Amino acid sequence: MAYVGIFMAAFTFLLLPKIWQVLKISLWRPYALSRSFRKQGVKGPSYSLFSGSLHEMKRLKMDAAQIVMDTTSNDITPRVLPQYHKWCPLYGETILYWFGTRPVVSISDPDLAKQILSNKFGFYVKPKCSPAIQALTGNGVALVNGGEWARRRRIVNPAFSMDKLKVMVKRMATCTVAMLEAWKDEANAAMDQCKTIEMNGEFRKLTAEIIAYTAFGSSYSQGKEAFEAQVELQHYCAASLLDVLIPGSHYLPTPSNLQLWKLDRRIRNSLRDIIKSRLKPKNLDCNYGDDLLGLIMSASENSDIKEGPKLNMDEIVEECKTFFFAGHETSSNLLTWTVFLLSLHQDWQTRLREEVLKECGLEIPDSDMLARLRLVNMVLLEALRLYCPVVEMFREASKDMKLGNMMIPKDAWVSIPLAKIHRSKEYWGEDANEFNPIRFKNGISKAANHPNAFLAFGIGPRTCVGQNFAMLEAKAVLAMVLQRFCFSLSSEYKHAPVDNLALQPQYGLPIVVKPLLAQNI
Numbered sequence: 001m002a003y004v005g006i007f008m009a010a011f012t013f014l015l016l017p018k019i020w021q022v023l024k025i026s027l028w029r030p031y032a033l034s035r036s037f038r039k040q041g042v043k044g045p046s047y048s049l050f051s052g053s054l055h056e057m058k059r060l061k062m063d064a065a066q067i068v069m070d071t072t073s074n075d076i077t078p079r080v081l082p083q084y085h086k087w088c089p090l091y092g093e094t095i096l097y098w099f100g101t102r103p104v105v106s107i108s109d110p111d112l113a114k115q116i117l118s119n120k121f122g123f124y125v126k127p128k129c130s131p132a133i134q135a136l137t138g139n140g141v142a143l144v145n146g147g148e149w150a151r152r153r154r155i156v157n158p159a160f161s162m163d164k165l166k167v168m169v170k171r172m173a174t175c176t177v178a179m180l181e182a183w184k185d186e187a188n189a190a191m192d193q194c195k196t197i198e199m200n201g202e203f204r205k206l207t208a209e210i211i212a213y214t215a216f217g218s219s220y221s222q223g224k225e226a227f228e229a230q231v232e233l234q235h236y237c238a239a240s241l242l243d244v245l246i247p248g249s250h251y252l253p254t255p256s257n258l259q260l261w262k263l264d265r266r267i268r269n270s271l272r273d274i275i276k277s278r279l280k281p282k283n284l285d286c287n288y289g290d291d292l293l294g295l296i297m298s299a300s301e302n303s304d305i306k307e308g309p310k311l312n313m314d315e316i317v318e319e320c321k322t323f324f325f326a327g328h329e330t331s332s333n334l335l336t337w338t339v340f341l342l343s344l345h346q347d348w349q350t351r352l353r354e355e356v357l358k359e360c361g362l363e364i365p366d367s368d369m370l371a372r373l374r375l376v377n378m379v380l381l382e383a384l385r386l387y388c389p390v391v392e393m394f395r396e397a398s399k400d401m402k403l404g405n406m407m408i409p410k411d412a413w414v415s416i417p418l419a420k421i422h423r424s425k426e427y428w429g430e431d432a433n434e435f436n437p438i439r440f441k442n443g444i445s446k447a448a449n450h451p452n453a454f455l456a457f458g459i460g461p462r463t464c465v466g467q468n469f470a471m472l473e474a475k476a477v478l479a480m481v482l483q484r485f486c487f488s489l490s491s492e493y494k495h496a497p498v499d500n501l502a503l504q505p506q507y508g509l510p511i512v513v514k515p516l517l518a519q520n521i
């Protein structure tokens with residue numbers, strides 16, 4: 001009898017509160033929040049126990065992945081953001097849905113997006129990612145929040161200043177020449193001097209080379225090894241994005257966790273070795289080199305940061321991973337989609353080639369030449385608008401927040417679907433889905449009838465730290481391609497943009513390249 005009493009007492013005091021907690025999170029809160037949002041005029045798909053809207057989203061994504069679009073259509077939302085394509089006609093532009101038990105409010109109004117992304121007090125924070133995503137992207141400046149973020153951003157910023165980037169253009173060009181030489185050899189070996197090349201794969205390799213070279217300079221081959229493991233890791237993460245997260249499951253030695261831990265160890269060890277080799281013999285003037293790693297190590301030593309210590313070894317490792325992840329997928333996809341658009345719009349390809357030959361001749365472009373490429377810049381921005389590598393951004397409300405006419409409760413997420421905002425007719429006009437680089441002739445803020453309708457690099461304090469790097473890299477690579485080749489879309493191409501952590505062509509981008517005979521470079 002006594003045991004039963006003890007059991008009942010334990011049940012009452014230990015288990016009941018837990019059960020109540022689970023019921024509150026998985027039943028009561030979704031019910032109460034759905035009601036409260038409905039009163040504020042915000043509707044959405046109904047909540048399913050534990051999985052929220054995840055199963056529906058997964059199903060819609062799987063169905064969308066079967067669609068092959070018309071090659072000339074730039075309307076990628078049904079394929080890339082199928083959930084909004086289905087839900088918006090039913091519930092309106094602002095939608096409440098559920099990542100498991102977590103409420104997410106999707107915002108498509110640039111004014112509200114600006115309020116979220118530019119919040120002065122940092123009340124909308126970056127949401128905590130799954131351990132797999134953290135291992136992949138690095139728990140660096142892109143993921144941390146608050147004072148920790150400010151400390152890291154201050155250390156990282158100077159490495160991306162324009163004068164430092166100018167030096168890096170040479171390294172970007174060196175990597176590009178090697179790739180283009182290989183293309184030329186392959187094309188010249190063909191009877192008709194034409195060669196079909198899968199551009200997405202080529203640009204991924206190239207941007208990985210560039211980031212490894214600009215990040216690690218002389219330690220480049222060691223850095224490449226680490227980054228190759230990171231690419232492998234990406235396959236595990238992309239597959240698990242819409243899985244329902246079971247608390248604690250990342251500690252279990254499942255086959256995929258074991259593989260993930262192994263890759264993570266390999267990445268860390270390689271990066272630690274590189275950093276250690278820079279530290280000895282100890283550099284007295286704290287000059288660790290002019291590559292990204294060296295600049296960050298120097299900035300960390302020299303900075304007059306009051307709050308908190310300078311970056312330690314593990315933190316530098318995380319920043320290196322962040323640069324690689326943030327810097328190579330996005331940039332390669334910008335190049336991929338720009339080449340795709342220029343293959344379809346041969347008139348623009350000719351115009352850009354004329355501009356490049358006028359400003360750079362047949363020389364390897366330097367940063368001053370690149371700065372004069374106005375049309376190239378406009379085309380890159382238009383490619384970023386139509387095929388933005390990051391299709392959606394998320395933030396978490398760190399306290400109850402008033403947003404427009406809505407109350408966003410603490411812990412709720414807000415999503416900003418860039419790909420949708422970028423093709424809204426309300427902001428971009430009737431030709432929102434057309435390729436029209438001229439719209440950027442007076443700069444980004446005047447391209448649409450709302451100054452914040454272009455969000456490819458984010459806005460506010462957490463805007464992309466590598467955007468100048470990315471634009472210089474894209475201009476340099478594109479200019480060098482245009483100097484040497486004309487190109488057109490292969491008949492094998494299937495138009496199927498897909499969001500695998502960045503916007504990619506699902507079946508690759510086969511492009512027919514032909515060396516320009518007049519340009520013997």
Ligand code: HEM
Pocket residue numbers: 141142143153322323324326327328330331334388389390393394455456457458459461462463464465466467469470
């Ligand atoms: C076309 C190329 C690129 C695009 C479209 C892009 C896009 C973005 C976007 C949208 C954000 C903001 C994300 C958010 O607020 O949730 C971001 C942040 C960031 N990007 Fe990029 N990015 C590109 C290239 C790069 C490169 C080349 C690097 C570094 C080498 C880089 C490093 C970062 C970092 C570190 C952050 C986090 C900044 C912070 O939170 O303070 N990005 N990027």
